[in-house]
Amino acid sequence: MKQFKTIPCAILVLGGIATAAPIEMQTKSGGLAGFGTxxxxxxxxxxxxxxxxxxxRRDLQAYIRDFGPLSRPGLWGDNRQxxxxxxxxxEWVDLYMENYVDLDSSEGGFQDWNCGGYSYDGHKGIDALIGTFEQQFVGVPIYSALDGVVWAMRDGEPDQNTVWDPDALSNYVGIDHGEGRYANYFHMKQGSVLVEIGQEVKAGEQIGLVASxxxxxWPHLHFETWIPDGEDDWKIYEPYAGDCNVQSSxxxxxxxxxxxxxxxxxxxxxxNLDDFFVNEEYMWTPPLEGYIPLDHDGxxxxxxxxxxGIFSTYQMQFYDPDGVLQHDTGTNWLNFSWNSYRFYITWFYWDIPELHTIPGTWTVDMIVNGDSFLSFPLTMVTQLEQTPNxxxxxxxxxxxxxxxxxxDVLSCNVFSLGPLDDLDWDLVRYTYTWSVGDNILRQVESAGLADRLPRLELCPGAVVQCTVVASDGIASGEPVTVVKRLEGLSNGDINCDGxxxxxxxxxxxxxxxxxxxCLGDLDGDGDVDINDILTLIASWS
Structure with missing residues (x-):
């Protein structure tokens, strides 16, 4: 059993008046055990x-030697989005946007496009973090943001770095997106880079996987864009528009x-999560359990x-399987400091008597700063009770x-139950299958909530479908399919195989x-008839 020290009520000084705060860090039944970021x-x-x-720089020299110079700015500017x-x-669902471009040029200062602190001094890109290394092991794709030509790449470097090492080498891809716009994609997974220097790529084409x-x-993509700044110079480009970056988005x-x-x-x-996080390695998912035995140590x-935010509070209410409130923690400190946390990892410990005696699925409501935050099931089982996945x-x-x-690049976006996407707390991964008829265009397993398909420029009028299957690595849910017809009249290539x-x-x-x-309706009039037959015959290979 974990031993808690009782922390007395804090004394806050607000406006020169000393006020007793009627809340604590823990109760006698448990509470906040630790936190990190x-x-x-x-x-x-x-x-x-x-x-x-x-x-x-060496990649650039080799590229110029073998393929010629990079692209130059066009006469009319580059307005591509x-x-x-x-x-x-x-973004902001399963991708945590930790840092944007630092727009404060002063030494030591930093500011994001929204006039906030989502950056750090000198940062020249956009950092999109995935949840933990476990997501990295499943795989989360990185795509080319626009059409272009690969001018730089590196692969083979270690990809599970957990400390800031200024001498560490990254797996990366650099792409010339035309009209003097260059983008760099850093921190990729070892062995995942799919392109070579000099290779042409399409927007939405997978070029690697997210890693560290x-x-x-922490596993993430650092994405940075450089655009022309005069005749012979370039500057970092922040594509987000806001009060501190006034421009067209x-x-x-x-x-x-x-x-x-x-x-x-x-x-x-x-x-014991105190033991698990003893080295402050918060980028790993701890061992989680969907069923908790009544005979437990906490x-x-x-x-x-x-x-x-600063001085944030939480409260948990434990309801037994009959809906009876068995334990209310009252209001406790979640963050007792003047620091706000953009990304916050916490762990709690509870030793509540009723959780040793009442089996079944409990409901726990968590309240943060007075607002509903999360309601989750807590399944307590007896020693011999079956625990199916x-x-x-x-x-x-x-x-x-x-x-x-x-x-258009097509995006297939998944909407899940978020933290409650698997009640055994297993990592959910998704198999995306893109197809036109019986022709599978792309199939990939990913830990991410979206996938892309490059444009199908030779298939006007094609009926494209994306089928997604969620799995916990043991069992799979029901397939979900979304279908779209591309604009234009079909050229008869119904399955888009050329x-x-x-x-x-x-x-x-x-x-x-x-x-x-349906696939056979080549003219999109809602009927498959002789007109569609004639269109197909006219285009026969």
Whole structure:
């Protein structure tokens, strides 16, 4: 049993008046056991090491020697926008946007585009973090943000760095996106780089996987863009627009920074989390358990959260399987300091008598700063009770853009139950299958909540589907499919395999008649009929 020290009520000095705070860190039944956050970067030093910069200079020299100079600015400027963030996830949902470009040029100061502190002194890119190393092991794709040509790449470096090492080498890709715009993608997974120097890539094409190689302490993508600044110079580009970066947004659909405390991940265990986090390595998921035996030495709870403000409080209410409130912790400190935390890892310990005697599924409501924060199940079992694996929770998916054309990168976005996506607290991974008819265009397993498909420029009118299956590594949920028709009249290549042949004819015949969204309806009029047959014959390979 964990021994807690009782912490007396704090004395706060507010406006010169001493006030007794009627809350504590812990109660006699448990409470907040520990907390941590992402390791602070050395201010004034970007997370691209000097060694990486030297390697990229050598890559550039080799590229110019073998392929010629990089692109130059166009006469009319470059007004292209990014249509997606180049990681297989959703900003501020499963991707934590830890740092943006530092827009404060003064030494020691830093400021993001929204006039906040989501940056650090000297940072020249955008850092998108995934949850833990466990997500890295499953894989989270990185894509080319625009069409381009690869001018730099490196692979083979260690990818589980947990300390800021300015001499560490990163796995990276540099792409010339045309018109003098260059983008660099850093900290990739060892062995994951899929491109070579001189290779042409499409927007939305996978180029690697997220990891923690190089000057990094957490698995993430560092994405930076350079644009022309006059005739022969370049400057770092922050595509986000806001009060502290007044411009037209560089994103087709810019995602705002959310406000207020939010739970990103959660789990329950009987493992001692003080021991697990003794080395302050918070980028690992602790061992979690979906069933807790009545005969336990205490229940531990692990949580990742964002935007935990100064002097934040929490409260937990434990309801037994009959809905009876058995224990209320009262209001306790979650963050007893003048520091606010953008990313906050906490763990709690509870030894509540009723959790030793009442089996079944309890409900625990967590309240932060007076607002509902998380309601989660806590399943208590007897010694001989069976504990079957539970499949991941229900998901649904959308495909963007809403009215896609042959020029668009397609995004398949997954919506899950967030921290409650698997009630055994297993890591959920998703298999994305992109297809047109029976032709599978892309299939990938990812720990991220989105995937991309490069444009299908040769397939106007094609009916594209993305099927997603959630799995905990043992059991899979029901497939979810979303379907879109590309704008334009079909050229007869129904399955988008590059040929108009008998396979396309067979699909058309199988769809004969009225249909709302089917492959054989080449003219998109809601009927598969003689007009579609004539279109196919006219395009026969």
């Amino acid at each position: 992402i390791k602070e970067h050395v201010h004034g030093a970007d997370c691209v090491s000097t060694a990486d910069k030297a390697n990229m 990014y249509s997606f963030f180049p990681v297989g996830g959703r 190689s190089g000057y990094s302490s 560089g994103w087709e659909n810019q995602v705002s920074i959310p406000e207020g405390a939010r739970c990103k991940d959660f789990g329950v265990t009987t493992a 229940v531990w709870m692990w949580m990742q959260a964002t935007d935990i 539970r499949v991941p929770g229900q998901i649904y998916a959308t495909m963007l853009p809403a009215s896609p054309t042959v020029e 040929d108009v042949d008998v396979s396309d004819l067979l699909v058309l015949i199988s769809n004969w008649g009225t249909c709302s969204l």
